[in-house]
Amino acid sequence: MDEQTRMMTGLVGIGGLSQPDVGDPDSVRKQQSLGQPQQDIGDILQQIMAITDESLDEAQARCWPEEAPARWAGTDDPAEGGGAGGARRGLPCRPTSNTGKHALNCHRMKPALFSVLCEIKEKTVLSIRGVQEEDPPDPQIMRLDNMLLAEGVSGPEKGGGSAAAAAAAAAAGGSPNDGSIEHSDYRAKLAQIRQIYHSELEKYEQACSEFTNHVMNLLREQSRTRPISPKEIERMVAIIHRKFSSIQMQLKQSTCEAVMILRSRFLDARRKRRNFNKQATEVLNEYFYSHLSNPYPSEEAKEELAKKCAITVSQVSNWFGNKRIRYKKNIGKFQEEANLYAVKTAVDAANVSAQASQANSPATPNSGGYPAPCYTPDGRL
DNA sequence: CCTTATGATTTCCG
DNA sequence: CGGAAATCATAAGG
Numbered sequence: 001m002d003e004q005t006r007m008m009t010g011l012v013g014i015g016g017l018s019q020p021d022v023g024d025p026d027s028v029r030k031q032q033s034l035g036q037p038q039q040d041i042g043d044i045l046q047q048i049m050a051i052t053d054e055s056l057d058e059a060q061a062r063c064w065p066e067e068a069p070a071r072w073a074g075t076d077d078p079a080e081g082g083g084a085g086g087a088r089r090g091l092p093c094r095p096t097s098n099t100g101k102h103a104l105n106c107h108r109m110k111p112a113l114f115s116v117l118c119e120i121k122e123k124t125v126l127s128i129r130g131v132q133e134e135d136p137p138d139p140q141i142m143r144l145d146n147m148l149l150a151e152g153v154s155g156p157e158k159g160g161g162s163a164a165a166a167a168a169a170a171a172a173g174g175s176p177n178d179g180s181i182e183h184s185d186y187r188a189k190l191a192q193i194r195q196i197y198h199s200e201l202e203k204y205e206q207a208c209s210e211f212t213n214h215v216m217n218l219l220r221e222q223s224r225t226r227p228i229s230p231k232e233i234e235r236m237v238a239i240i241h242r243k244f245s246s247i248q249m250q251l252k253q254s255t256c257e258a259v260m261i262l263r264s265r266f267l268d269a270r271r272k273r274r275n276f277n278k279q280a281t282e283v284l285n286e287y288f289y290s291h292l293s294n295p296y297p298s299e300e301a302k303e304e305l306a307k308k309c310a311i312t313v314s315q316v317s318n319w320f321g322n323k324r325i326r327y328k329k330n331i332g333k334f335q336e337e338a339n340l341y342a343v344k345t346a347v348d349a350a351n352v353s354a355q356a357s358q359a360n361s362p363a364t365p366n367s368g369g370y371p372a373p374c375y376t377p378d379g380r381l
Numbered sequence: 382c383c384t385t386a387t388g389a390t391t392t393c394c395g
Numbered sequence: 396c397g398g399a400a401a402t403c404a405t406a407a408g409g
Contacts, residue, residue, distance in 0.1 A: 272405065272406095273387070273388040273389060273405060274406085275386085275406065281387095315388080317398090318388060319387090320398095321398070321400095322387070322389085325398095325400065326386095328399095
């Protein structure tokens with residue numbers, strides 16, 4: 001508005017008097033030859049002063065006598081994005097009070113003045129030139145994008161499970177139920193982050209396009225009263241996009257941070273071990289000592305044990321790995337435990353099978369000799 | 382605190 | 396890839 005007034009005022013001074021062959025020369029000349037240019041100018045100035053009271057919309061709602069030159073972003077500029085336009089087109093033409101801008105707009109000198117204005121601006125704008133036309137594809141944002149993609153936050157949804165969780169599960173052994181307990185929480189949290197991220201992103205995108213639309217419409221409307229080149233609009237849009245993408249980058253940044261925190265917490269949580277509960281170690285020890293000769297549970301057995309102990313298969317594997325090596329390292333230390341579990345299994349066996357038959361001293365099933373560690377590392381040591 | 386127990390991870394091997 | 400062995404890091408117990 002301010003600018004408009006200024007330009008118009010300047011225009012009157014420059015073009016209106018000193019430039020005879022602009023716009024519609026005939027009407028101008030006629031007008032001037034009629035001997036009242038001063039009064040015209042005075043009127044215009046007066047009207048300009050009154051403009052401030054009137055909203056742009058109000059003024060634009062009234063008909064223009066003529067379209068803006070095609071090289072300016074007028075109503076039908078081909079440079080316009082296509083989808084964005086048209087929202088405010090076809091405004092109702094209100095043929096009401098002929099004061100203020102309307103009068104100004106309909107003034108017979110307007111095309112000429114406008115044309116001059118356009119010319120002047122074209123010259124100056126060209127000399128201004130875009131300051132930083134091409135901003136490089138910000139490495140920072142690319143890094144964030146890559147990371148989000150890698151974490152499965154952005155990118156396509158994988159039925160229920162994120163890419164990261166799937167990758168983790170695959171790395172841990174690929175078994176379907178593997179890590180389900182450990183990772184379900186992680187996955188849930190990641191999904192939450194993902195959801196927030198997407199909704200925010202969508203919000204930003206929507207806001208961005210809305211804002212862009214708004215600005216473009218505004219500019220298009222203003223292009224009726226002041227010269228606005230498609231380039232300017234482009235530049236404006238670019239600026240808006242830059243602003244919004246910086247907001248998006250913040251979103252991405254914070255999302256990345258959240259993922260990192262979550263990740264570290266969970267990975268550390270994996271390292272921050274919790275002892276298995278009593279019952280679980282019991283089950284595992286039972287299996288171990290009752291299979292001392294070959295303490296290598298098959299995959300099925302591992303799954304069975306995992307289910308029984310409410311742990312994962314890889315945890316079972318870990319446990320057996322640790323157990324084997326530690327048992328082997330010094331059997332002596334485990335002798336007591338071995339006895340205990342041998343007795344326990346023996347008791348169980350006795351209770352189940354030989355219950356009805358004679359109760360043969362349950363305490364020492366094998367005549368005092370436990371399934372003498374057939375798994376004999378000592379032989380090799 | 383220090384020591385031991387123990388689950389997890391890493392490294393190496395076949 | 397599964398397992399052995401070494402190692403890490405924490406929990407638990409004194």
